[in-house]
Amino acid sequence: MKLTNEQIAIIDQTLIDKGVVYEEIKLELLDHIVTDIELETEESNFDVAFSKAMLKWERELEEINPSGKFAAPRIVMEKFSSFFKGQYKFLFPAAAIFSFLIAIITTLYPEEFVYNTVKLVFYSVYFLFCFGGIISLFFISKTKSKTISGKLIQKSWWFLVLQFCVIYVYSSSYSRLYRHYNNEPFLGKFIEWLMPFYFFLNAFHLIMIAIEHFRTVRKYKLV
Structure with a gap:
């Protein structure tokens, strides 16, 4: 059975009506x-075949949290859930590893120049990631196409604002001075870098999400 454009449009609208609004x-x-x-035989009726196909995907299209603030089909909720699980599974260990490495470097090379150079490079790149996130948020808000990654970026606007606050607090005079840092034990140095690296990796992750949105838009030739 070869479907017509009109029949495909019916399927498309049915999915939208069921809350599957994210393009990918x-x-x-x-x-x-x-x-x-x-795959049905030529003699099959479209309505019957369509009903059978929708029944196959019934569980994935079942609405989760129907009376809550964010009601969505199971397949959509699972996508969001897998994103957040993957995020925290990756970010905390990665932040710990990077913090450990920087703590080792600044311990082996305790000169103030090394500390200040590492700090300058770190916060410069951090700022660029956050600025890139703001630009991405602006362009994503101008596109009509809805994607999971685009929605995540739009929901993260407050986090981007928080990122700049973190940059200010940790990079300003309120952060620990070099002489205090240099006199600290290794664990103290590790802890000082841990939270900034966590937020740094979050900012980087948001950039990757934005890239995924634009890749999806390009892949499916969306607007």
């Missing part, structure tokens, strides 16, 4: 459902 998920589901229907 909707187009993936649309492709699966169209394939399922077209």
Whole structure:
């Protein structure tokens, strides 16, 4: 059974009505459902084949938290959930590793020049990541296409503001002076870098999410 453009449009609208509004998920589901229907025999009725295909995806399209603030199909909620699980699984260990390495470097080379250079490079790159996140947020807000990654960036605007506060607090005179840092034990040096690195990696991660949004828009030729 070969589907017409009108029949494909019906499937597309049905998915939207069920809350599948994010393009990468909707187009993936649309492709699966169209394939399922077209595998039916030529004699099959479109409505019957469509109902059978939708029944196959019933669990994924079931609405989760219907009375809550954020109600969405299971497949959408699972995408968001997997993102946050992956984020925390990666960011904390990575922040700990980077903090450990910087603490080793500044311990082996205790000169103030080394400390100030590391700090300058770190916060310069950190600032660029945050600034890039703001620019990405601006351009994503101008696009009509909805993607999971785009939604995550738009929901993170407050976090980007927080990032600049973190940069100010840790890089300003209120952060520990070199002489205090140099006299601290290794554990103290490690702890001083841990939180800045966590926020640094969050900023980097947001940039990667923004890139994924634009990649999705380009892949599916969206606007």
